Amino acid sequence: MQQQRAFSGQESRSGGEGGHAQEYLTFILGPEEYAIDILKVQEIRGYDAVTTIANAPAFIKGVINLRGTIVPIVDLRIKFNVGVAEYTPFTVVIILNLGTRVVGVVVDSVSDVTMLRADQISPTPEFAATVDTQYILGLGTLDDRMLIVIDIERLMLSSEMALVDATNER
């Protein structure tokens, strides 16, 4: 797992050859635009009633029934502290398939699917942010938009998301 992550990270970071492009799903959180590897996305659905889990962090909205599977839902707006966590009929949940786990993330909206070449992604400058920069693969530039490319798998499976047991056994 670790290796795989490192590999995919390197792939999109190595700016040398420039020709290699990857597809990203971009979504909006408040005023910001984020991009994640499209291969991690299982489906996109509307937000409906979740079952809250006691004593969970605020950004974990609860769990839903996704065709028989119990899937936790994370609100990235709360986690990243951007925008207003409103739930309207247009609120979107991106269901991510991260190897053995399925997780849903609430975002304001999904914008599109874009191709980004490695040379379009510049390294993240060091700065303090609510999101640990280690989960940011880089900043993509598309026309005059800035896309924050995040390593969603690493982020979701990290201990700070509290989605995985601390012991990491399961």
Next chain:
Amino acid sequence: MSIDMSQFYQVFFEETSEHLASMESLLLGLDLGEPDAEQLNAIFRAAHSIKGSAGTFGFTDLAEVTHILENLLDRIRKGELAPTEAMIDAFLAAGDVLKDLLAAHRGEGEAAPGAVAAICARLSELTTDSASTTPVAVAATGSPAIAPVSAAGYDISFMLADAAQDGAAAIANLQAELGALGTLCLIASPGAADPAWHLRLTGAADTADTASLREIVEYVATTDSIRIAAIGSSAVADEAYGLFDQDDNNAEAADDSFGLFEPLPEAAAPTAADDAFGLFEPLPEAAATAIADDSFGLFEPLPAATTAAAPAPEVIVERRVAVQERVDRRQPAANAKGGADTSIRVGVERVDQLINLVGELVITQAMLAQAVADIDPVKHERLMHGMGQLERNTRDLQESVMSIRMMPISVVFGRFPRLVRDLSQKLGKQVELKTVGESTELDKGLIERISDPLNHLVRNSLDHGVEMPEARVKAGKPATGTITLKAYQQSGNVVIEVGDDGAGLNRSRILAKASERGLPVSDGMSDQEVWLLIFEPGFSTAESVTEVSGRGVGMDVVKRNITAMGGRVEIESVTGVGTRMTVRLPLTLAILDGMSVAVGAETYIIPLGYVIESLQPSRDMIKSISGVERLIHVRGEYLPVVALYEVFNIPGTVTELDRGILVVIEADGVKAALFVDALVGQHQVVIKNLEANYRRVPGISGATIMGSGHVALILDVAALAGMARNALPAAA
């Protein structure tokens, strides 16, 4: 043509394990004084099937051992040899060797080198030993003093090995070599229908036996195609039939090539797996009777052909071709009828997927039912009717699908006869094993996990429970002890009892041992409490550590494993009369009877098994300690109250104890009252894992999907009961 065989290996491994297991249980069930022919045949068939498929898959070591095993078995079932205790032991040992070989092929462990050779030698020794003392088998060893030289002979059939396939020279060589031993005649050369050579050797010197002939033939033939039969046995066949007496040759040609003419009527014809021979089973008439108890029936359709068959081998070959053609058309139908095909192998994940899908269907059905609840039933009578039917069908479907995962406990019980036999021999005890309720079904997942704990319990009963024969006689009990394995269903539980009529647990010794180990004990403890001490880690009262038990590992593991399955163990014991360990398990891991309760806007499921009662407390039942209302006085007991809204931090709930509902629960002997807003209903819920995509949540054991499609969380009652104890001072 290269087929990837590995995909079939798994099936072969599973089938072979099954055959080995059935062989073992049959061997153990065999009554030596009066062997049941049907049982002998079943053992033979198991060995034969293993040999056949091992040969097919190229596991020659397996095939080799089973071949020798089969030879001996064949002679026993034909009544040439009487089965002895030594043989049964050798068979069991051979079974073990085969298991080891199988494990080695699977890549799990290694077979002891030399074990194969040793067991082969042991079996061959048994074959020859008995042969020389049993008159019927004399012809096989070909001793000229007793049997006339002209009568002793061998029928040999084989297929050329690929390497020698085009070598007529190889055959010539072989003929010369065999010819040196006696008179050789060619019965049939390979034809389209039968690629085997059939030779007959008569007048062989007494130095020749099947093994040595085999060696000679092996130079040119594929090992597993070689069949060498002493004519002595076919002569018996001749007499039995009287069909072929005018032409000996003819009878043998049929005999050696197909083995159709089993000399014993009980020789139930093998299944289709039974090499080429099986091909002949599906003749119309035989197929009609299905069980080929009576191999003779096969020939009914062709009596004229058989009797009229000319001695010339060519004719026989032709007839064979004819028969085979008829058979080919019939084969699929016959296969479908064969007993071996009444079950299919399906991966567990497929079954689970099916269960999931049916779960979805049930939810959809419930959703529809809710949607039509408001519709005028008069106007939409047909729709309502259809909904009713859908509900019934869905429920039936769910039940049937769930039952796929259920397996009879005989799968587990089946391994104990051997264990008891071996162990009691080792310990010098006489023990009889009785099993009751083997058809009791429980979930496959549980079956797999219960077998180790049961194993420990049975070993424990054998080692510590049942006394030595002398001691038993002295105590006025029969010398043979009895261990009883009993399984039955009782109110949503499967109960498995392991009982023995031994000495019973020794209270004073357990207490002494416990205080020696520094466990908190007192003489005033109840028997039940004392017995439970044996589940403490490292606890053993055995005076010496034996190979069987006494190390004190085991019983605590048993307890832990059973608790992990959601079950519990109880012990009853009476000194001098015996001990009974009772294991209670839930029927399945996948479904749970639950009570749904509302707390604020949330719904939680309490597993019904833990619920004792629900009540709305009156003011005077509620007692407070240091100003906090924490206790409830129910039926003479003071129970701690666990308020779910506090545990789960749920806002907007009822907080006054007398305005909500208290659900009294008991887990691990601890009672507590859960405070909820209201009772919602009672359901059977499908347990879903919360940890698969999320993590453990304190106080929650899992999740389920309600009729509305929403997720409800299942409470971990044991943990909540524990919280009651721990949270008490914290809250005050």
